[in-house]
Amino acid sequence: MEQPAHRRIAAEIADRIVSGELAPGDRIPSTRQIVADHGVAMATASKVIAALREQGLVQAVPGSGTVVSHGAGSAPATPDRERVVLAAVQIADAEGLPGLSMRRLAGSLGIPTMSLYRHVADKEELVLLMMDRVMAEHPPPLLVPAVHGWRACLEGLARLQWSMYRRHTWLAEAISFTRPMLAPHAMAHTEYMMWALDGHGLDPSTQFTAAVMVANYVRGTAVNLEGEAQAEQESGLSEAEWLESQQARLAAVLASGELPMIARFIASGDHSFDLDTLLEFGLQRLLDGLEPLLRQPGRTGASPVR
Structure with missing residues (x-):
């Protein structure tokens, strides 16, 4: 995914500031110079300067033009893409996707926000890379359809995905099946399940x-995990503790006699839900429900690339 030109150019200049090539007080390239060097429009060049100014990296000095702000070069060198993605996953794990912003991520890495655009075009691409990294850590199980059967393979992968969602509660919200983001390691999960079902007449x-x-x-089940984690954080109550706190209200609702099936369930004492x-x-x-569609296996096909 190609990033906007002004972000790419601003990130290049930000890297020069962070590395010390452009020291505090040095003039940065003017809009005319940016136009000449990068072949962009004057409006794009103006956006470059504005983006750097918003990050506090540069300031306008009468008689000198736009120069590097004092203290702007004190950040560490720009990290590689792997470090950026790992830091983003760690923030999302702790604070959810709403807590992840480009500014927040840059702050955790100690770099200017614009430097991030050397690695990702925008937050959408960042989330795609985060998803793919998590999926890479959870490859399909080592179950073989010809040995273990298709059902065990699908069960194994489904439980693997559930454990993945439990560890990274933001992930379920990030994944879309209507507008899927093409993450190779996520696609490997689909490939594995199709392989497990191969040779059964489908x-x-x-x-x-x-x-x-x-x-x-x-x-779809996992999308509830993020809400539960947030509710527990805000209320200080676990799911079991919250349910316990609702007993009086539940008794009042059931006292009406209009919910006899639920009342019988509650009276049974088996509330392990x-x-x-x-x-x-x-x-x-x-x-x-899927089983009646499958006939006895014939060929199982070649193992997918792992």
């Missing part, structure tokens, strides 16, 4: 749909 379109269906079920229970119950029913 055409490629049905294989793909079935694979996405299972992945979307896990992701959480997202893990919901996921496992639904996953088994989903695979039960």
Whole structure:
């Protein structure tokens, strides 16, 4: 994804400031020089200067033009892309995607915000790289359809994805199945499930749909994890503690007698209901429904590239 020209040029100048090539008090390239050096319009060159000024890297000095601000060159060298993505994942893990901004990320790395655009075009590309990094840490399981069966393979990958979402609660919100971002390691999960279903009489379109269906079920359940984590942080109560605090209100609602089935469930004493229970119950029913579509395996196809 190509980044806007003014961000790319501003990032180059920011790197020169951070490295010390342009010291405090030095003049930076003028708008006319930027136009000449980079072949951009004057409006784009003006945006470059404005972006650097917003970051506090430069300031206008009467009689001298735009110069490097004092103290602007004290930040460490610009990190590589891997460090940028890892830092972004760590922020999202701790604060969720709403807590992740380019300014916040740059602050954690100790660099000017514009320097980030040397590595990513915008936040959308940053999130894509974050997703792919997390997926790379969770490759498909070492289960083989010919040995373990298609169902065990799909179960194994679904549970792997669930553990991934539990560790990175922001991830489910970031993933879209209607406008998917093409992350190679995420696509490897889909490839694995299609491979597990191969040789059972399904055409490629049905294989793909079935694979996405299972992945979307896990992701759809996982979107609740971020909200639960945020609610626990804000209230200071775990899920069990919150439910305990609602007992009086629940008793008042059930006292009306209009919810006899729920009242019977509560009276049974078996209240072991959480997202893990919901996921496992639904996953088994989903695979039960898929099973009648599959005939006895013939060829299983070549193993996908791992």
